[in-house]
Amino acid sequence: MEQDTGQASPHPFAPRFEFAFTVSIDLTKPVWIEPSSMGTTRAGIWAAQGTFEGPRIKGRVIPMSGGDFPLVRPNGVIDFDARYFLEADDGTPIYLQSRGYRWAEGDAMERMARNEPVEADEYYMRVSPKFDVPEGPHDWLGKHVFVGVAEKVPRANRIHYFTVL
Template sequence: MTPFGQPALFTLEVDVRAPAALDSASMGPVRLVSISGGRVSGALQGRIMAGGTDWQEVRADGTIGIEARYLLELADGARIELQSRGQRGAATGAFWSSIWLRAAAPQWAHLNQAQFLGLGRKVDHCVVIDVFQLPDV
């Protein structure tokens, strides 16, 4: 499934550690998932730097609210901040998220005005997110 009939602009393979709950007895309602690295492929090429965090809120109905923030380091050395927010339903392993990118490097400044949608899924030790650029309105 692709939004607006477009292929993914790039794909993130986010290496994650096991969730650490603020309330370890119930594994919720808030838990933190540390990002230990990963890869970026497609129109953006590079790596995901270790040190980012995915905050998850486990809701009473089983839905998980997701807010993540981490850094990409592209093949040319430019660093791009990635922020995302979404939710995963209780009965599914896939999720949609809104993604914002912030780049200081002039060659990537066009990403600052673009809007992105991510389609993610958990795969073994990582989370794979296909990122789509939304069309201009």
């Protein structure tokens, strides 16, 4: 007879994750539309500059090639819509489009808005990117699903991307 350990077996289709790379982005001062025609707050924040690096790829964020256009919902959840270009060290251009959410309990959102540091466990900030890349050494980016765990730092974002296996 099998003994019940109280722990469920992992689902046979549960995804595994592999670290792909981290993007560090310096952001411009936001432009705000308050309230927007959608009845909430919209912003435009440009990717001023940055870098990315992982085990298989590294390069730079092409300065001012795009940014994030978040919608702040009435409940305080920030709905991200980021689009900008990366350039791998070998010169390959990579288009990144990412959607996601940031929210927090307590005063963490207000502290982030004031560009004060917050601990990673004080907020939820996750993104789901898609990449458009030419055929070649980095085309694996356009063949996988990724999940990003974002880290909010004053006047910047650091996003750690993981390949879903």
